[in-house]
Structure formats: C-alpha cells, structure tokens
Amino acid sequence: MKMKRMLGCSAVFSMVVVSNMAMAYDFNTQTKNATSYTKQANEQVYKELDFGNKTAFTDADRGFIAPLLNNGDIDGVFSATGMNYMQDKKAPDSVNPSLWRHAQLVNRGGLYKVSDHIYQVRGQDLSNLTIIETDKGMVFYDVEYSGKALKASIDLYEKNRGKRALVGVIISHSHADHFGGFEGIYAAGLATPEDVKSGKLPVIAPEGFVEEAVSENVMAGNIMARRAGYQYGNVLKVNEKGIVTGALGPALANDKSSLPIPNKYITKDGETVKIDGVDFVFYLVPHTEAPSEMVMFIPKWNALSMAEDVNHLQHNIYTLRGAQIRDAAAWAKYINQTLGRWGDKVEVQFGPHTWPAWGNKNVVEYLKTQRDAYQSLYDTTLRYANYGYGPDEIAENAKLPKSVFNNWDNRPYYGNTKNNLKSTYIRNLGWYDGNAAKLAAYPDAERGQRYVEAFGGEQKVLDAALKSFNKGDYRFTTELLNNIVASNPKNQKAVLLMADALEQLGYQEETALNRNWYLAGAQELRAGGNVPNNLSTTSPEVIAGLPGDMLMPYLGMTIDQIKAEKVGNHVINLNLAGEKPYSIDLHNGVFNTLGDFSAKNADVSLDIAKPDLLAFLAGKTSLDDLVKGGKAKVSGDTKVLNTLPGLFDLSIKNNMNLVLPLQPENRIR
Template sequence: MKRSILSTVIAGLIVSGSAIAYEGKPATAVTEAANASVQASLPFSDKTDFDEATRGFIADLQEGQIVRDDGKPAYSMEDFRFLKGDAPTTANPSLWRQSVLNANSGLFEVTEGVYQVRSWDLANISFIRGTSGWIVIDPLTSTETSAAAIKLLREKVEDLPVSAVILTHSHGDHFGGVKGIVTQEQIDSGDVEVIAPVHFFEESVNENLMAGNQMSRRASYMYGNLLPKSPTGTLGSGLGTTTSAGEFTIVEPTIEISKTPTSLTVDGIDMEFMYTPGAEAPAELMFYIPRFKALMQAEEINKTQHNLYTLRGAKVRSGLDWSKYIQQTIEQYGDEVEISFGSHHWPTWGNERIVDFWEGQRDTYRYIHDETLRLANKGMTMLEVAEAVKLPESLSSGFANRGYYGSVSHNAKAQYQLYYGWFSGNPAELHELPPVEEGRKFIEYMGGADNVIEKARVDFARGEYRWVATALNHVVFAEPENTEAKELLADSLEQMGYQAESGPWRNFYLSGARELRTGVMSAVTPNTSSPDIIKSLSLETYLDYLGVRLNHPEAAKTELAFNVVMPDVNEKFMMKVENGVLNYTMSKQMEEPQATITLDRDILDAINLRQISTEDAIRGGEIRIKGEKARVDEFIALLDVFPFWFNIVTP
C-alpha cells in the first residue's frame, strides 16, 4: 500500500455528519463531454472483470456494516451501495467502473481450499485450508474486520482454528487486524507461526514516523475521508474502497523470508516464497502454491496501475525494480500458473489470461521508468516529461494498467525525482518565491485580483480548468479572504475531480474544493497511536522523533545535557542539545550532566499513549529528576506539538 502506520489509521477516520450533508455542483458541459470521450475510448463491453469479481461468491453480511465495541462503525459496506449501473456525469466512467468492481463485498471461493473476504476494508483477507487449520494471509487494518471475516468463513465453510499467518508486506492495511484472528499467546506457544519478509516488523513500526503528521493530513485528502460517499463525492481509492476504523495491532514474525526462492511447508501446504523489497513496500513477499498452481501476488501485481509515488507523500519507488520482480515471476511460474490472487481486487483465472495480465503490469512500470529517463536525457524537465509520457495503446487499453490509484503523470514525475530530484536545472527555478509572496507578485503583474478573476471566468467557461486553478491559486494565496476567487477555484478543482480517472486525484481535487468552500473541518478521528505500535518502537526511534519535534531555532539558543536511566528494561543513554539539534549515545552516561532522568519504559509508553502527562508523571514520582529540573522543563518546552488540521489549499 502506499502509506505509513499513522496515515493508515488516519485514512479510516470517522467523518462527522456535516461531511455526509455536503454535495457538490453538477458537471459542466465540458466535463460531460470529457467523460463521454472516455466512455467511447475504452472496451467497456468487456465484462470479464465483472464475472471474475463475483465468481465464487458465498455470502456477505446482511447487516451491511461491522461495528466496534463502542457501537460506532468500524467499516460499512452500505456506504458504497450507490456504486452500480452506468456512470453519472460527475464521474469518469473508467473510475466508476473500477469503483463498482471494488464494491463487490463478501466471502468468495477462489478455488477449493482457498477463500477471500473482499471489500470489508481497503485490502483483502485470504484463507488457505491447511492440514490442521486456516492459514490466514493479510488480516486487514482492524481487529474488528478481520474477526468478522474469519467468523463468516467458519460459519459458511469450515470451523477450524488458525494454524499460521502470512503477512505479505509492511503496510498497515495488511496486518493491523492480526489480533482479531490470533492471540499473542498462541504465537508465543508455537501454536501459530507468523511468516513475513525480513525487516517487516521494523519497517511496519517505523515507516514514515518522522514525517507522519504531514502524511496523515494529506492522506485525509488522498482517501477522501472528508467527502461524502456519493456520485459527487468519493468513489473510493481505486485500489479499493476505504480503510476500516477499528483497533490497530501488530505481531512479530516467527519466520522471516529474506531470499528468493525460499521453500516452506506451512501446515501441510508447500509454498515457494519470493522476496520483493523496495518496490510497492520496503519489505514485501509473494508466494506460489504448487498444489493449486496459484500465485499470491501480494501488492506487486494489481488490477490498477499502482503508485511509484504516493500523493500523501513518501519515498519514491523504482519502476525498474518493480518490473523486474514481475519478470522473475513470469520466468518462474508463467508456464504453469492457473490462479493469480492478491492483497487487493479480485483474482484472475486461466494461464493465458494471467500471463497477459502479469506482462501488462510489468511493462507498464518499465515503460514509465524507461520513457521518463529517455525524455529526461533529451533535456526535458519533470513537468514536460509528465505531459509527454503516454502508455502505448497495447497497455493503456487494458483496464488493469489504467491509473485508478497511481497515474502515468505522477508516476513519471516520480521516476524523474528518483534520478534527478526536485530541480529542473533552470536557474530561474532554483530559488523561487514561496506561495504567498509569489501570489502577490503574480496578481500585481496581472493588474490585480479582479482582473485575474475576470479572465479566469472566461477560461472556466472554455473548460480550461487546469490553468484557471493555477491562476486562482495565486490569488487565493495572495488574498486568502477573497471569496470570489476561492469559489471559482473550488469550481475548477471540482470539475477536474469529476474528470479524474485516478481515485486519489479525484479525492484531492474534491477535498480541496470542499475546503475552499467550507474551511478546514476538524473531523472526529480514531487514536492514531496504537498501543502495539508505541510499545514496539525502539528507544532510538523515540529519540530520533524527539529530534524532529525539537524547535531548532529556539534550541540553538541553549545547551542541554542529560543522562537517562530506564530500570525496567535495563537501558541507559545520554542526550545533548547543542547547535539546535538533539544527539544521543546509547548505553553511556556522562560524568557531569545537568540532570539525570529516571523513568520506566512503561511510563514513556504511557506518555506517548496520552494515558498520563509528563507533568503528572513527574509530580507522581514516576519520573525522577536528579539535578536541574528547570533544564528538563526547558527541554520539554522546546518540543513542538504538530497541529493535524493545517491548511492545504489556503495559506
């Protein structure tokens, strides 16, 4: 997937009632024509995906939602029931088609002995009938959804215990619900083995923690969490519907996969594992099951073009590496495979169809990677490359290669960034003004905001929404109270959202339009700091994050030096603040610190889980300070608390 621990949970936020009441404006004639053009350009008459997305259906939850202990919904299938029939004029028909397919929910038989529950969360949970029990693959985001899935499996297929868990990769929608299907005691006793790629646990706990607040806020746009689920709101993410909003957990693997191939027998089922790090996730694996001639493709192969860069913000992925993993899969299993199923979407059956599907996915990532570098080496800038790269019709006509989640445009930019970074080489772009200052000069040169708005209205009527958005963004940053500019900018973003084939693009455009019209809305959110995650963080990770939170300009005015002792975990370290940065050394103590701080690791966890404040812990004696307490207070005061609901489309 595509997102951090924090943003995974944020992506499942429970939106307040005001979000449901919000409805957008109608599609313009220009948007209707653009969407009609898409309808005419793709093979919509091919219903194979619809047959495969419903093949093997067994049952769904009649109540239409999964509820948490507090009575609030962890996930609602009913929210996506509007997705049926032909696309409305307010939706790209290609994205609508994908969203209709993604909304098929329930328990499905893939083949005898292999089952999936789909669309009860962003991802799929899969089950393999082993000799003694169920082998569970990727137990979703929340314990509530995974527990409901295995309950339905036991009711409708066979009531067996869990014998093993396979976690394909280090994104939260594939492991967060693990304690809904297995307990830590079952793992510790050896009754249940947990298989994952090497570095799964570290990557899952730490990924994007340093940048988590910014990513999580942007994830609220990317996944449409502030939008109604409707023909003028979010249709889902293209990769699936949306994440659940329940209890988020994690366990450590008992078996780690670190090379290709690795052969294991898991509860009587022979499996051949492939280690595929650094493409879709930092730690990932796929595996082949000879008995079923089936590949579990994880998230390396999907019914959409995936992200080489995710719009919430993350490290760029290599399309070259991604394509090579798929090529290795084709070389190893292409002659015999009969079933290909994954962590998202619906399976594919039949050797010829599967190999064609795999080759299309392989060549999509390779084409974008190679063509980006070819054009860049001819002197084109990132924006020029993104505009120029177009998939050949042999790829773009395949629905599985369409940009429902990633897009050719932002994936091409990602490959440019991977090799060349943010700078185009043009010195005029080396030290540009920030948005507010740039906006003020822009409207000054254009003869004032009224003049820009007047010209923008003409261009809006022509359907030139991209330029209207560019021009009016300058006005809004120069004059954030200019209601007329904000309304017209919102209208432009909205029409681009209606035309977008990518689910995240649609969600970004429509979320921006809503925020321009109604302001920043503080929605109700779940607790983003899961106890399992907090307690799994290493002390080094804690300290690195404290270094990020340090107010560096203010910290540069002082020097601080502390010893820290944690008796319950037999840990000690020293840390210093100087030159505006925090440095630390583990397992050492300085001779003359300003203060020595003694606290148990459990207290540090409780503080991070907001179960106790630092001040209360000091007052209650859980934190003991020997030396200059005022210096410790000074350090605490230097730690920033990041606001979540910061502005995105206004200064």
C-alpha cells in the same frame, strides 16, 4: 520519436477585463452539477475503451460464498452499503465512466473461494483478508487496516467455514492497510499479544518491515494520515459527487491502525517456511510498491501472490499521500523474474487487493501486461529525459503503447499515468529539470502576491479565471486562482470559484485518488479549512509499542529545537524497562541518542517504562509522582529531567489545511 517541445501554455490566453462577468457568476459553497464540458469529456471515454468486455465482472464474482455481515456496515468505521451505490447503474455525468466501471467491480464484497484451501474476504476494508487453510488450522495473509473491519471479516469466515486455529500470520509489506488491523486478531480471540511476543503464533514479514513501517506511518505518520484522508476520500460524502471508490478496494476504513512487531523475518530469496504442513516460498521485492515487500508461492497448490506488485489497475510510482518514490524498473524486473520462476507452474494469482486471476495462460498474460506497464513507464521517462525534456513536459506529452495502457488491468484507477511518469523522472534525476529559473522560484504565497500585483490586482485575476472557467479550462482556472488564495484566502470569490474548478476536474478524473484530492480540495475551500479527519497511524498505543531504537528517533523528530536550545546542554542516561540502555545528548537543542551505551559523566540517569516516559514528556504526570509510585528511579540532577516536559509535541494536530494556507497553529514559528 521525439516530442515536439512545448512553448508556453497549450492554449493561448488573452487577458480581457470582464468584471461584469464576475458579478453574474453565482459564488456559493454548494456542490455543483457537471458542466457541459465535463459531460462531453466523460462521454468521450465510452469511445476510447472497450466497455463491451465483461470478463472482469465474471472474475470478480467467481467463487462467491456469502455477503458481508450486516451488509458490511460498521458504525463509525465503514459503510459497504454506501459504497455500493453504483451497482447496475450507468455512470452519472459527475463520474468518469471508466472509474465508475472499476468501482462496480471493486466495491462488491463478501466471502469468496479462491481455490481449494484459499479464501478471501473482500470489500470490508481497502485490503482483502486472505485465509489459507492448512492441515489443522489457518494462516492469515495481510490483515486489513482496521481492527474492527478485520474482526468483521473473521466473523464472516467463521460463520461459513467454521472455527479454525490461527497458526500463522503473513504480512506482505510495510503499508498500514496490510497490517493495521492486527488488533482484530486479539478481538476475535484467535491469539494474545503474548502469543506473538513469545513466537507461539508465527508473524512473518519481509526484512526491514518494522523500520519502513515506522518511517512511513510514525515518523511521517501525522501528515501522511492527513493526506490519506483526502487521497482515499474519507473526508468526502459517499455519493456520485463525492467518493466513488478507493480503487484498490471500496474505501479505507475510517479508523486508527495498530503496528504489530513480527517475530520472523524473511531475509533471503527463496526462503521456505513450513506452517502446519504447508510450504510457503518467499522472494523479496524491495522498493517496488513498498520499500519492504515480499511475494510468495505455495507449491502444494501452484498458488502465487504477488503482494501489491500486481493488481487489476495501474499502481502508484509515487503516492499522493506522500512516501518514497518507487522504482518502476525494479517493479517490472521482479514481475519478470516471477514469470521465470513459476510461469510454467502457476494456476492462480491472488493478492491483498482487487480479485484473483485463474488458469496458467490467463495468469501469465496478466503478469506480462502488468510488467509491460511499469517497464514502459521507466523506459519512456528516461528516453525523453535524455532528449532534454523535463518531468512536466514528459508527463503531458509522452507517447505510450495503447496495447499496454488501454488494457483494463493497466488503467490509471489508483496510480495516475502522468504522475507516474513525472515521479519516475524525479526518482532518477530529482525535482530539478535543469532550468535555472526553477532555482529562483518563490513559495506559493509570495509568488501569488507578485502575480496578482503584475496582473493589476485581484479583480483582474478573478475575471481572467472566470473567463477560463467558462471556456472549460479548469486547470488554468485553478492555476490563476491559486495565486489569490495563497496570498489572500479571505477573497471568497476566488476561493469559491477555485473550489468549483477543482470539482469539475474531479468529475472528469479516471484516477480515484486524483478525483478524491480534487473534491476534497474543493470541500476544504468551501468549508474554510479545518476539514475533520479520523485516520491515524500514530496512536499513543503505537508509539508506546515502538522498540527503543525507533522510539528515540521519533522523540527527536517531535522536539521543538528552539525551546530545547534554551534549556542548555545535558547528557541523560535512559534505561527503558525491557530495553537496552540509551545515552541522550541534548546538545544545541538537538536530541542525539546512542543505543546500548551509558555515558560516564551523565547529568542524570532515569529508569522508566516507555508508557510512563511518554506520559511524563507529554506533561500528563510528574516525575515526583512516578518516583513515589515506584514507576521511575532517578539518580543525579532531577532538575535536568524536569526541563523536558513541554519540549516534545507528542500530539501534533491532524487538522492542517492542504489547499488553503496553513492555520496559525500549524505554521512554522
């Protein structure tokens, strides 16, 4: 059935000048209560979904052994106590009741028994720590985002199950909340960096893990960490007008992550690895929830983990923090293949997020329902696209089967259905919908300036926006005001009213990430920008630990090409300690590198270790001091090397505005 093509806005807007209305509105920086429109919208949710079904609560509590240590609180990093404020309470007016229900399920934590030999610590970070007990030791399956959180999870397990030797680590995919806490293994005394480097401790990951982890968490790590702080609500207060849940888990620990380098990669489907008497069978599922991802089956116990491809929620096809758009069709295909391989055997399905499913019948139905969601998103998008509808029209108006999308396991707590439809369109057809007018669109600031002028000035736009706000049309309020804010952020009335509109949109949202974005955007507007953020995936330790083949592109990304252009063209032979040689061709300001190669006519050659190279390029030490200290060796024109400090920005600020215009130091210059 075709959608009726939308003509213009869904509501007719008549422009009326009501400047006295703006005078009556209380413009201030305080958080607001839910309006009557928001209360009505949230109350309607109770009529649309089956809140009488309590099966998920029974499953989420199954196998409970002990609560988190210190109630899950880690100073400056994580507050599980704070994130449990919604337990046994009715949803307040400022939270969508469906999201509140999910928060009650996922925000509880402790040590749980999944089945004989398999245990999980849930609720200490965004991800679970799964401990698989083998003949003489244990295997960790994914290791959370924060090293401090992982250490607390290990302590809880050991307190209740005793100490065991760590005989292996399996990392399911290339997202930081599954590997970033690796340093906690060292802190717990379970292994040393040399154990990993030598292969004494097997660290297993899917093919392409390091490349994809670096691409996402290092090359784009600064902006992604900034956006993640908004997405996961780390910049918000923990209360009913702030963060409710991270959806996949209570919240992302407010910490920096590490980047382990695995010593064993799964490169083919069906590859079996025996660890301490237990066979683990792996299948690769690339470009589903992550570009590099794998699922596994443990035949000995008929235990399946679908990594992050199966959760008790609808996941992202595109994540708002920024990443490659995922393939919904491939996602559904791999779940379906899993049903074909192990559907008649599986007895338990556990993952790094949410809670497990038990019993063959329940697990199979769970997998089928999740499969149907991703296949439906793909098929629906492409069907409507072939009628000629664009991504926005499809996202707003597509008809989807209620038996799939009203199922609690497919509700949009993490991935938003509209966003997923739109993203599937963009993955397959790109951002352009065929309307030539889109090719001529101005960026926000220039468009806003022209809209305001066409309206007849900022006051008329503000009056129209306030009228829209008072009708409960917060989306259009935001759209109108963004024209003023983008072109003149000094208009405080526009800024504060836009914050109030975003806040009401957040209160109504069922998707945790959208709620967090709306509320974080409101906070940025009220604070005037520069919202603090402690998340980081690009610490100096991570950068110094990159293999040379990944460090070279990172340096190329951080170089200021305009400054580099002025120092002239140079060829440098670089010999990094313990790495193959590299030839650097700094040409027209562009940093070009060739690995396993030394140029015959290089201007200069430099022998140095990676940490010392980074310190030199950052201007923290001089080349003379490095040479005198025996940490560097130079042959050729030393002056060429001394032109390099100041060209590389190795400490990009992580405070950029995302709603207000960028601060001067963050703008293109």
